[in-house]
Each structure stands twice: as structure tokens, then as C-alpha cells.
Amino acid sequence: MTRHAAWLWTTPEAQAVLATRELGPILRAYRRMRSESQTATGILLGYDKTYVSAIELGKRRVTDVASLRHIAERIGVPPHVLGVTDIADTDFRAMLQFGQSTVRLAELARQAGHASEAVAELWPLVARLEARARDGYTEREALRLLANARLGLGTALGNVLPEERLATAAHWTAKSLNAVTHFDDPALTTTALRMHGNELRKAGLLGAAVNRLVRAASLAPDRSGRAAVLPLLARAAGALGNAPLFDHTVQEARAMLDEVEHTSLVNPIALHEIQIRGLLGTGRARQAIQQSEEQAPAPTTAVAPQWHVIQLITTGKVRLVSGDVPGAQDLLARAVTAAHAHRLPHQLQRIIRMNSPDIAGVMEEAEQRLSRLRNQMAA
Structure with a gap:
């Protein structure tokens, strides 16, 4: 399957070429990434092979706005990279500057119990980013923001939707997972796998959930990243009835509590609840009762x-x-x-x-x- 042109430019090497703002090197890089001949690229652009060659060699310069906009659209780069700007593009650049803040604030709102407000903030951001991506007006920064926004939207929807609609939340986290595969970023991939696995669990797809969460734990670039996965993996393993995996995961998660910074997920209170629930899920009601009778640990962070x-x-x-x-x-x-x-x-x-x-x-x-x-x- 041919990769969408927009995603070709997500690699650091491609970004370095875009930073030159020179059409010749950009066109040559496009052909190399697509393994295309000058003839094929000429057909795409509506130009003769010799004209493409002249552009790449710097013997022919394209200066008119209409032609530059046409080339940008066909090869999937933002027009401003080739020196073409307009009001819409300027507005989009401003949105990118505030987009990450929107994602962060939405996550804070969700953690504070206001998931519906998080959805309201993220939905228009995701819609606009996806519309721009479909039109080919995008770049690495925008695609990364899109991946994070999709992930935040799916996670927030997972809080506010009833069970019969939780597949929608998993759909959005899956779209985020599809996006992060274009970036060589283990931390981002781990986060996407972790959150998608949790939404799959909530949607009742337990085997798939465990699969994603095991992958997330194995890919985590550091101890904190792995610690963030383990509570969710324990929940999924308990719901699946996999007692050995559940016990092993809880044991490791407990051992890591003293090593990493506590969060709303990685903390003694959350792990206490997860252990009780998992014991019930794996058919050990007596042990669950004993565990619940123990005094719940005092919170060490805001839950x-x-x-x-x-x-x-x-x-x-x-x-x-x-x-x-x-x-x-x-x-x-x-x-x-x-x-x-x-x-x-x-x-x-x-x-x-x-x-x-x-x-x-x-x-x-x-x-x-x-x-x-x-x-x-x-x-």
C-alpha cells in the first residue's frame, strides 16, 4: 500500500530537507522516499521529466505562487515550506503553537473528573488537524500533535461513554497508535499502546488489551514508563482471568512504587484497588476479602x-x-x-x-x- 505523502515527511532526515526551503532538494528527497523516477514524479506534477530534472539541479526556479502551491499539495508539504503563505496557513501555524497546551489542559481536566470538558476541547482540535492532513497541508509537528490529540480524545471518551459505546474510545486511541508508528519515539509509542490497551479492556476486548499492554511494557524506554503500564496490565490480566500474569505484574508494580514518582495511576491506592479487583476476577474471593479488610494505604499524591x-x-x-x-x-x-x-x-x-x-x-x-x-x- 502506498504511504500517504504527508507521512513521508515525519522522519528527522526529511525534516532536515524541508528546513532548507529549497524546492530542488525537497523534490529529490520526495522521489527518493517514494522510490520514483523523474518521469513518474513529472506525471504526478504534470511536468516533463526534463523539467523535473532542471528543478532538482537548480537550473530552473519555480517562483509563481500557483505552481508552488500545486507542487506542495501534490508532494504533501505545507505551502509555507516553499514560501507560499496565506491567511489560512498563518492561522494554522498559530493553532499549532497552542495545540499542545490544549492537549495538556484537556488531560488535566480529565484527571480532575471533567472528562466531558476534555472532549469538548479536543474534538475541534482533532477535526481541524485531520482535515488539514487529508488536504496534505501538514508536517512533523502537526502530525505529532494529531497523534497526541487523538490519544487524549479517545481516553477522555473512555470516561464519559457508556459501555455499549466504548468501542468509539478504542477507535480513537487506535488511530493515535497508527499515527505514532511514523515516529521513532519509544516513549510516545509506549504511551499510545498503554492507553489503547486500557480502552480495549474497557470495551471488553481483553485478549487484545493484554497484548497491547505487554508490548507497551516491553517497549518502555525507562522505569517510569514501564511503571505507568503495569497497573493497567494488571487490570487487564485480572479481567481476563490470567492469574499468573496478574500476580507477576502486581508484584513488579509494588516493587517499583518506591523507585518512581507517584502519579494518579501509579500509587498505592490505585494498586490496592487493582489487586482486590484482580483477585475477584481470577476466582480468589477469599483473598480479595482479606485484602479489602486491610487498611487502604494513605494517598501519596492527588488521586x-x-x-x-x-x-x-x-x-x-x-x-x-x-x-x-x-x-x-x-x-x-x-x-x-x-x-x-x-x-x-x-x-x-x-x-x-x-x-x-x-x-x-x-x-x-x-x-x-x-x-x-x-x-x-x-x-
Whole structure:
């Protein structure tokens, strides 16, 4: 399959050629990357082979704006690289300057429990970047921003969508993963694999999720990168029922807690919840009960609101399994209120799926709250 022209320019070598702003070297580099003859490139541009040769050798200079814009469009480089600028291109350059800030602020909003606001910020950015990429007006900086924006959008959607629509979140993280393959950046690839694997898990594609997360752990360029993958790998392995992988991953993750900086994901509280949930998923309810009865570790970093909801539901499920119905009802009722406040339909559905007559009232309230969230999304 022929690679889209825009992605040809993502390598550092190609970027160095673009930095010359010289049409001859740029055209020659384009042919080399595409393994094309001057005849083939001439056909693409509507020029004779000898004319292409003259441009590459610097014997013929193209100066008129219409021709330069035509060449830029056909070989997939931004017009400004060849000296052609217009209002739209200038506006796009300004957007690139603020794009990374948009992605960072959206992630902070998601971690603070405002995933819907993150989606609202990222959706127009992704739409505009993709439209420009389809038109061929792009470059390495824009393509990298597009990869990060797609990843952020998919992750935020994974928080706000109900279970039956979680495949949409996985779709966007998959598109990010497709994009990062064009960059020789292990850290970026690890992040994309990690987040895509987690969205696959939430969408119920557990085998694929474990596969992506194992790859992410193996590709992580440093200990911090690997530590960020392990909690999610443990969750996926537990959900899949793979006890050996789950136990090994939790053990390694615990050992690394003292080595790396704690984050909203890599911290004792999150790992405590993951271990309880994984023990249930691998058929070890007694051990899960024992683990839940131990005092939860004190937080060493700010824990995202969704993690508090997840922890309430997991602990409530363990209380239900152990026969502590009042305790389960109390924890799950608090989880329903918090899940609705932070617009987390997937967590409400976790409670509904318990399908126990002992928590019938809590499940009914969760269904009502879920219906309200769906109505809000529809509106």
C-alpha cells in the first residue's frame, strides 16, 4: 500500500530537507522516499521529466505562487515550506503553537473528573488537524500533535461513554497508535499502546488489551514508563482471568512504587484497588476479602476522582461477596452519587451488572442516574 505523502515527511532526515526551503532538494528527497523516477514524479506534477530534472539541479526556479502551491499539495508539504503563505496557513501555524497546551489542559481536566470538558476541547482540535492532513497541508509537528490529540480524545471518551459505546474510545486511541508508528519515539509509542490497551479492556476486548499492554511494557524506554503500564496490565490480566500474569505484574508494580514518582495511576491506592479487583476476577474471593479488610494505604499524591469511584465500587462488591450487605449498600450508594457527579456512566453500569437482590435499591438508583447521563449526552 502506498504511504500517504504527508507521512513521508515525519522522519528527522526529511525534516532536515524541508528546513532548507529549497524546492530542488525537497523534490529529490520526495522521489527518493517514494522510490520514483523523474518521469513518474513529472506525471504526478504534470511536468516533463526534463523539467523535473532542471528543478532538482537548480537550473530552473519555480517562483509563481500557483505552481508552488500545486507542487506542495501534490508532494504533501505545507505551502509555507516553499514560501507560499496565506491567511489560512498563518492561522494554522498559530493553532499549532497552542495545540499542545490544549492537549495538556484537556488531560488535566480529565484527571480532575471533567472528562466531558476534555472532549469538548479536543474534538475541534482533532477535526481541524485531520482535515488539514487529508488536504496534505501538514508536517512533523502537526502530525505529532494529531497523534497526541487523538490519544487524549479517545481516553477522555473512555470516561464519559457508556459501555455499549466504548468501542468509539478504542477507535480513537487506535488511530493515535497508527499515527505514532511514523515516529521513532519509544516513549510516545509506549504511551499510545498503554492507553489503547486500557480502552480495549474497557470495551471488553481483553485478549487484545493484554497484548497491547505487554508490548507497551516491553517497549518502555525507562522505569517510569514501564511503571505507568503495569497497573493497567494488571487490570487487564485480572479481567481476563490470567492469574499468573496478574500476580507477576502486581508484584513488579509494588516493587517499583518506591523507585518512581507517584502519579494518579501509579500509587498505592490505585494498586490496592487493582489487586482486590484482580483477585475477584481470577476466582480468589477469599483473598480479595482479606485484602479489602486491610487498611487502604494513605494517598501519596492527588488521586483522580474516578479512582475514588472505582475503589468504592470494587470494595462494595467485595463486601457483597463477603455477606456484609449493609456495608455494600453504603459504599455502592456513595459510588452512585459520585459516578453521576463526575459523569461516569461506565461505573454506574458496573454497579447495575452486579445484579443482586441485596442491592436492588442501589441498582435502581444507578439505572435512573445512568438514564439521566444518557439524556444529557443525547442533548
